[in-house]
Amino acid sequence: MAITSARDSVPAARATAIALLIMAPVMASAQGTAETAPQSGPLQSLATARQQLKTDGIDITGYYEGNFYANVAGGLKKTNVYFSDLAFGANLDLAKLAGIPGAMLDISIDSRFGGLPQGVNDLTGSSVGYLGGAGPDNQTRLTELTFGQKLAGGALSYAIGRTTLANYFGTSSLYCQFETSLCSNLVPFNWSLDSNEPFYPIAVWAGELKVTPTRQTYFRIGASESNPQQYFGGGFPWNGGWSVAHATGVFLPAEFGYTTEHTGALYPGRYNVGFYYDSSQFTDPRYNAQGGKLAFAGGVPASDGPQSVVYLQAQRVLWRSGNAKGARRLWGFAAAQFGVSGRAPVKSYYQLGAVMQGTFPGRPNDTAGLLATYYVFNQRVTGAVNDEVAAAGKSGHLSNTEAIFEANYGIDLGYGLTVKPFIDLTVNPDQFLFDVPAPNPRIHYALAVGTQLNIGL
Template sequence: MLFKFQKESYHMTKTHGGYSRTAPSIALALCCMAPCIALARTGAQRAAGTSPLQTVAAAEQSLHNSGIDITGYYQGTLYANVGGGLKRTNVYFSDLAFGANFDLAKLAGIPGAQIDFSIDSRFGGFPQGVNDLTGSSVGFLSGAGPDNRARLTELTFSQKLAGGAFSYVLGRTTLANYFGTSSLYCQFESSLCSNLVPFNWSADSNEPFYPIAVWAGEIEIDPTQRTYMKLGVSESNPSQYGGGGFPWNNGWSFKNATGAFVPVEFGYTTETDGSKMPGRYDAGFYYDSSNFADARYNATGGRLAFTGGSPARDGAQSVVYLQAEQVLWRAGAAKGARRLWGFAAGQFAVEGHAPVASYYQLGAVMQGTFPGRPHDTAGISAAYYVFNQRVTGSLNDVIAANGGTGHMSNTEAVFEVNYGIALEHGITLEPYIDLTLNPDQFLFDVPSPNPNIRHALAVGTRLNFGL
């Protein structure tokens, strides 16, 4: 299932050149096959109550028993900006990912060890995503950007020791995918399956987000079944956004690293001990030692929009965050019972001049929406951003320098409602509506921000195929 895959690995999460000719054909074929797969069954399969995809699931189980898990998904997204924003148009973009997890305990007799490998390929639509349609840099769309190419997204060695109480991961990966995570975020097009809105992490640090992998390591200690603490470190390397499909051409070295990204997280969870009303609560902190450029002022104190020059340097940046998720209601005692989850999160800059000064998120996800629809989902979320005054001040300077008037809002809100229709084993179709208030207009070099753009309304649907 896609939901399970993204929750557990956060990779192929968790945004092409080498597959540009074949991948669109695969995507088109999968889209055309979806209704046929859901309806076309042989008489024997009907009698046995199995479908072709359930047969695939059985094959997956056989490989799993031998120590190999094949992972992958295709995600196709139709996105249309129908009101407000910068452009009224629509776009269809695709995300195709595949890989394998190798259980070294079964394959090589190494207790608790595993090798994970994955590749992500993105194609179609606009390589930079759809943010230049709405004018919002924070309304990141899963499956879009940072460019169209195939990427190595993970090549790691991990091991669990002491009965799982101690574990570590080393290799090429995206460290942000291990911190501030929640599978509930996978429900939303305006979020991402890996962590608290990736724009926050990439703006307030130089740590790349999925699918960009750099050298990283993480350790986790679980003092009790319900508590954990983890620490990580990776290179801060924003050059990988546009240059790193695979780690050659200096990709294996630290040549372009700007510093070190160090996250820490402490958490309490009842999600793994059989609780009927599970929940998870955590608090974290991350620090980036990079010397960040100022958004508004140059090295001599002048305003960049008027006098140009090199940006001033503001030193390192650090952020704290809080997360909570809890089952609020359930129907039935079985494992597949219908459940309503609530979640909330906050993120706050504490050092430097991080672009996102504070962030607040609130939402709910229903798993099993109606009797007889145990695999359908529904979600609603609201996110509120408060930007650093130097960011909005720099936009106001650009407006004035270009002879305009007006001021940009220092806050932005994003709302989403969606419904996930389970069509077959591993196939879902998810229509959504996305409303943005006060699009910020500062990520994609808008020549002259327009303070009169106060909203953007988008609609669309997302098609998921998952192994």
């Protein structure tokens, strides 16, 4: 049995997206306030049915995300592109459905279509830039199939199955505000560059254990197969997607955190420190096994062994207006990531940002975000790119640092619809990309603009 990829079924996927657009008021009305939700008619009936399903233990989830992206100055290519991401699934409360105390079964599927087959990173020349359009390719994937359970009143929980483990480490909901990041964790490209742990939506075999000794503290550990082969597999059992034959090692993360978000604090915050280790034997980006430079001598890359990284995160409400649930709040956040062992391509990474929730009086659901990120690449990564420049007969060198800045504004249209225009500036694009055969050292920046349309349940 075979499943067709989203690339082969774009008309059907577009039709589904259009249907979601039409049905957005239906999907969102179940979460609407008493003032916005319809009081009668078919919309209210469908909203009531969805709420009843949730009450019975079946929580339907999903979203459609449409992205328009244009590189308008600098970079490698000046062009624009529109691409789509459609996800849907369900969280099944097995305590209600099957009488298993504290148990959940989570299922989700992601379908990507439109845009460019390789994503959009070769427009700016940044390998760690605009992640929402990174792909990895147009396919329909199983992104989550996990069984989990909370024990001891929630003090102990675990989950096991098919998932992207990195989504649950180094996370913050504030990252979901930005286009140059990805709605899951500390810049997933760092995780996948410095390990072989795939990023969303690629799911592999994994498990996680979380201990919550107090309301303010937690500790979580996990284990996942490192399997970069899955980037171009659909991830379904009938096309070999569940095989571990191509696993390169084991990805092992751990994290300790402290939070005041559930204590009623006027200025809540969250702070954590984490570590991950990948047992894969990573290849050197610049040198072959004999010590020669790959760009000139070719050959088999040298082995650099396993890699490990530590990271730190902090976020806190800096200002607020009002104490009600819809209070306007200004969040500040900062994070850093450092290579510890091996030759991780991203040697260190720093980010600093702010998100305003409720930008103006009367606009409680609008958001505004500012983000600055700074990368320091391993000298062998930059050296490999500079070798490619020299091998192509060009002169000049690329910087081993890169900075990306973003500003955006999320406009809440009601019924689960949000439109978010954004602008981002990349300084010194690294050009560490497979589809850039001849890097150009004269490219020092890229300026991009765009808009995201999001419809969520």
